[in-house]
Amino acid sequence: MQGSRSKLLVMGFDGLDYELFKQRGPAGLEVLPLYSPVPVTGPAWTSIYTGDSTTTHGVRNVYGLETRRRYARNELLHWVGWYGHQLFRLLRFKPLHRRYVTRARTQSKYIWDTLSAAGVRVKVVAMPITCPVRKVNGIHVGGFPVVTRKAWCYPAELSEKVPADYPKWCDIIHCFQDPELHSHRHWKRRLKAMGLEGPKKTLAENTEKLAAFFLSLPGADLEMIQFSFIDRLGHVFGMGGAPEEFCYDMVLRLIRNVGDAVRPEAMMVISDHGFQGDAHTDYGALGLGGTIRDLIHLPAGYTPTVLDVAPTIGGLFGVPHLCEGNDLTGVGPYVTRPREEDEREKADIMGRLRELGYL
Numbered sequence: 001m002q003g004s005r006s007k008l009l010v011m012g013f014d015g016l017d018y019e020l021f022k023q024r025g026p027a028g029l030e031v032l033p034l035y036s037p038v039p040v041t042g043p044a045w046t047s048i049y050t051g052d053s054t055t056t057h058g059v060r061n062v063y064g065l066e067t068r069r070r071y072a073r074n075e076l077l078h079w080v081g082w083y084g085h086q087l088f089r090l091l092r093f094k095p096l097h098r099r100y101v102t103r104a105r106t107q108s109k110y111i112w113d114t115l116s117a118a119g120v121r122v123k124v125v126a127m128p129i130t131c132p133v134r135k136v137n138g139i140h141v142g143g144f145p146v147v148t149r150k151a152w153c154y155p156a157e158l159s160e161k162v163p164a165d166y167p168k169w170c171d172i173i174h175c176f177q178d179p180e181l182h183s184h185r186h187w188k189r190r191l192k193a194m195g196l197e198g199p200k201k202t203l204a205e206n207t208e209k210l211a212a213f214f215l216s217l218p219g220a221d222l223e224m225i226q227f228s229f230i231d232r233l234g235h236v237f238g239m240g241g242a243p244e245e246f247c248y249d250m251v252l253r254l255i256r257n258v259g260d261a262v263r264p265e266a267m268m269v270i271s272d273h274g275f276q277g278d279a280h281t282d283y284g285a286l287g288l289g290g291t292i293r294d295l296i297h298l299p300a301g302y303t304p305t306v307l308d309v310a311p312t313i314g315g316l317f318g319v320p321h322l323c324e325g326n327d328l329t330g331v332g333p334y335v336t337r338p339r340e341e342d343e344r345e346k347a348d349i350m351g352r353l354r355e356l357g358y359l
């Protein structure tokens with residue numbers, strides 16, 4: 001199948017901000033705001049893949065962890081720390097491993113499941129909160145957190161070809177911690193200690209390796225890849241000034257280089273939320289390039305949301321993806337989402353993250 005032209009290339013950037021991205025005027029792309037009702041990495045990416053709200057898909061926090069009770073357990077993990085873990089192991093206690101809600105657990109359908117069932121070939125690489133992966137019509141290599149290594153690639157034989165460093169390329173957090181064992185705060189201190197220049201070099205190299213790995217895999221009708229550096233650098237060094245210049249230069253370069261190599265009929269750039277200063281913003285970006293620009297019809301005054309991405313991708317392939325979001329190609333039905341619930345859920349999640357000192 002190599003050589004056949006990709007119909008749609010979707011490039012995701014965690015924390016790509018609508019205003020900051022638009023300011024840079026990426027060539028060949030029309031940039032729209034993409035509203036994120038729960039602007040937190042785990043829930044928002046899962047909404048992008050499923051078209052469902054946090055309430056429906058069940059991924060409630062940053063890493064896609066399970067339920068409130070589990071969340072408390074993960075916090076305990078943080079306080080137990082590494083030495084505590086070794087003690088737990090010596091005492092032969094059941095290890096306090098993190099558990100994740102991913103597509104293995106949620107009832108929501110993922111867009112690549114819908115397309116696979118319709119015979120569309122997919123290639124999905126490094127999209128966050130997708131481990132462990134399941135069967136698709138094509139290739140799926142999971143994204144951050146890359147856990148349960150036995151189940152991070154479909155087809156399984158592919159894992160022999162995926163270099164051991166792949167998790168680090170996906171996410172700089174993997175350079176500093178095992179997300180199954182450590183608190184989500186663990187990596188920030190270490191990254192900060194490096195100063196800005198160290199991570200810049202590491203991120204530039206690793207990102208290039210991830211892009212090259214993606215391009216080395218056989219092509220498909222739908223190709224998706226995600227990069228996480230904006231959000232990670234933003235949390236440690238803030239998004240503005242030098243880190244912002246570095247990140248957005250890299251975004252434009254990646255869009256150009258990966259786009260030129262894949263040469264898709266249409267291109268979509270997406271993000272789970274924005275990032276300005278030291279915090280997430282509600283508005284991620286939706287960049288549209290190629291034939292897709294003539295196919296999207298937005299009602300006057302309508303702002304697309306992260307829930308609209310999956311049904312719109314379905315619409316572009318003529319395959320209805322039933323969910324809470326809207327198909328912006330107008331092929332599928334426009335439905336009304338329970339917005340109030342989204343807002344309550346967001347307040348709830350943001351409150352807890354603030355309590356934990358994450359925001």
Ligand SMILES: [Zn+2]
Nearest residue numbers: 014015041272
């Ligand atoms: Zn994010």
Ligand SMILES: [Zn+2]
Nearest residue numbers: 041231235280
């Ligand atoms: Zn973040």
